[in-house]
Amino acid sequence: xxKIDIVDRPLEFFPNDDSRLQDGAELIFNGxxxxxxxxxxxxxxxxxxxxxxxxxxxxxLAEETCKKFPIHDLFCKHRVGRVNVGETSLHVxxxxxxxxxxxxxxSWFIVELKKRVPIWKWAIMExxxxxxSECSHG
Amino acid sequence: xxKIDIVDRPLEFFPNDDSRLQDGAELIFNGxxxxxxxxxxxxxxxxxxxxxxxxxxxxxLAEETCKKFPIHDLFCKHRVGRVNVGETSLHVxxxxxxxxxxxxxxSWFIVELKKRVPIWKWAIMExxxxxxSECSHG
Amino acid sequence: xxxxxxxxxxxxxxxxxxxxxxxxxxxxxTSVELEKMIREKSKGKLDGISMxxxxxxxxxxxxxxxxxxxxxxxxxxVQGG
Amino acid sequence: xxxxxxxxxxxxxxxxxxxxxxxxxxxxxTSVELEKMIREKSKGKLDGISMxxxxxxxxxxxxxxxxxxxxxxxxxxVQGG
Numbered sequence: 001x002x003k004i005d006i007v008d009r010p011l012e013f014f015p016n017d018d019s020r021l022q023d024g025a026e027l028i029f030n031g032x033x034x035x036x037x038x039x040x041x042x043x044x045x046x047x048x049x050x051x052x053x054x055x056x057x058x059x060x061l062a063e064e065t066c067k068k069f070p071i072h073d074l075f076c077k078h079r080v081g082r083v084n085v086g087e088t089s090l091h092v093x094x095x096x097x098x099x100x101x102x103x104x105x106x107s108w109f110i111v112e113l114k115k116r117v118p119i120w121k122w123a124i125m126e127x128x129x130x131x132x133s134e135c136s137h138g
Numbered sequence: 139x140x141k142i143d144i145v146d147r148p149l150e151f152f153p154n155d156d157s158r159l160q161d162g163a164e165l166i167f168n169g170x171x172x173x174x175x176x177x178x179x180x181x182x183x184x185x186x187x188x189x190x191x192x193x194x195x196x197x198x199l200a201e202e203t204c205k206k207f208p209i210h211d212l213f214c215k216h217r218v219g220r221v222n223v224g225e226t227s228l229h230v231x232x233x234x235x236x237x238x239x240x241x242x243x244x245s246w247f248i249v250e251l252k253k254r255v256p257i258w259k260w261a262i263m264e265x266x267x268x269x270x271s272e273c274s275h276g
Numbered sequence: 277x278x279x280x281x282x283x284x285x286x287x288x289x290x291x292x293x294x295x296x297x298x299x300x301x302x303x304x305x306t307s308v309e310l311e312k313m314i315r316e317k318s319k320g321k322l323d324g325i326s327m328x329x330x331x332x333x334x335x336x337x338x339x340x341x342x343x344x345x346x347x348x349x350x351x352x353x354v355q356g357g
Numbered sequence: 358x359x360x361x362x363x364x365x366x367x368x369x370x371x372x373x374x375x376x377x378x379x380x381x382x383x384x385x386x387t388s389v390e391l392e393k394m395i396r397e398k399s400k401g402k403l404d405g406i407s408m409x410x411x412x413x414x415x416x417x418x419x420x421x422x423x424x425x426x427x428x429x430x431x432x433x434x435v436q437g438g
Contacts, residue, residue, distance in 0.1 A: 013154065016151065016226075018170075018222075018224040018225050018226070019224055020170065020224055021172065021173040021223060021224060022172055022173060022174070023170060023172070024169060024170055024171075024172045025167070025168075025169060025170070026167070026168040026169075026170060026226075027165070027166070027167055027168075028165070028166040028167075028168075029163070029164070029165055029166075029237070030163075030164040030165075030166075031162060031163065031164075031237070031357045032156075032158065032161060032162055032163070032164060033162075034159065034160055034161070034162045034235070035159040035160060036160070047356070048285055048286060048289075050283065050285055050330070050333070050349060050351070052333055053330060053333035053334075053349075054356075056333065078356060084156075085159060086156040086157055086158055086159060087156050088156070088164075089357070090356070090357050097172070099167070099169070099248060100245075103241060103244070103245055106241070107238075107241055110237060110357060113356050113357055114354065114355070114356060114357050115354065116335070116354065117354060117356045118285065118330070118349070118351055118354050118356075119354060119355065119356030119357075120285055120286035120352070120354060120355045120356075121355045122286075131290070132286045132287045132289075132290050132352075133355055134286075134287060134352075134353065134355070169438045185437070186366055186367060186370075188364065188366055188411070188414070188430060188432070190414055191411060191414035191415075191430070192437075194414065216437060227438070228437070228438050237357075248438060251437050251438055252435065252436070252437060252438050253435065254416070254435065255435055255437045256366065256411070256430070256432055256435050256437075257435055257436065257437030257438075258366055258367035258433070258435060258436045258437075259436045260367075269371070270367045270368045270370075270371050270433075271436055272367075272368060272433075272434065272436070
């Protein structure tokens with residue numbers, strides 16, 4: 001099963017679920033905002049999405065991941081809007097029979113997410129200015 | 139930092155912590171008991187430890203992992219005693235600057251744990267009998 | 277003439293200082309021709325920035341002819357996660 | 358004579374039907390000699406089961422002489438996780 005959610009508020013993590021009978025491995029990745037971006041101190045990132053397309057691309061990617069790897073379920077939440085330093089911007093959970101397939105699926109899913117899902121970061125600098133993340137070291 | 143805990147009750151997961159400033163990646167692995175062991179239906183596993191040595195080996199392994207990979211923190215809880223199907227027997231959390239080093243460290247840590255930490259599984263079969271996991275398939 | 281709605285994100289938004297552009301173009305204008313216009317409009321601010329093109333919220337693999345009412349986005353390198 | 362405390366886990370416990378054994382051995386008995394005794398004691402139930410040896414809760418890389426009061430464990434393949 002796949003669950004995809006893009007939300008503009010602090011992420012609620014998927015709750016603990018002890019009812020799974022055939023999932024020996026549960027792998028969770030949380031991407032958090034670091035206090036430095038390209039060497040500059042920041043107070044937050046602001047994530048911008050291409051509304052509609054971002055969710056569609058994320059769902060399609062999750063489907064591809066579930067076909068490519070023998071995993072059972074993939075749940076993913078991505079936050080948009082302002083995310084303060086330390087907070088979670090990406091929450092992914094993968095359930096599989098064994099560990100290695102979950103690890104491989106997680107790796108691939110996030111690499112691909114960072115290639116194709118139309119979401120971008122704006123750095124909120126300590127002086128309050130707001131610039132596309134890639135420009136911050138220019 | 140390293141935290142190691144071997145406990146004989148349901149595992150409490152490490153709480154969410156938004157105060158980390160330089161950990162862009164948080165990776166959590168939960169090993170759960172599956173309803174089948176070597177093809178046989180089970181109702182639970184009972185984990186047996188070599189008390190003292192298991193915790194020492196786990197701590198030493200965590201230290202090696204933190205030296206071998208550029209990660210910041212590794213927390214690990216292992217449950218012993220009876221663990222019902224669906225419940226978590228192993229809970230590992232790794233924090234690192236970037237994703238890949240956390241994934242590599244998690245993979246290696248668990249592979250090594252399964253080689254050297256003196257903990258064993260007894261299968262609790264549907265008829266209530268209790269046998270070392272390796273013997274259950276004859 | 278065809279009416280095209282252009283969505284601007286990240287560095288494209290920053291360079292053009294707008295979220296959205298509405299342009300009227302000659303029939304038969306292609307996605308690559310429109311990209312050229314956008315790069316010119318940015319007065320060099322998009323130089324060196326690679327962009328993929330999405331038409332109606334799907335990446336397109338090749339240059340295509342645009343149609344009246346199309347939504348086009350020039351997608352600079354994405355940064356999710 | 359030396360007194361040795363043997364801890365039994367998993368398949369060793371199952372084969373010998375005990376948690377713990379206390380043996381008095383000749384001075385100079387080695388870990389490998391003790392392993393042989395334990396395998397004989399199991400009447401074939403430990404055949405085909407590989408075991409590492411821990412003395413005083415540390416794996417030992419080579420055969421060593423045992424000392425009075427040592428705690429020895431024959432560690433069948435571990436199964437944590």
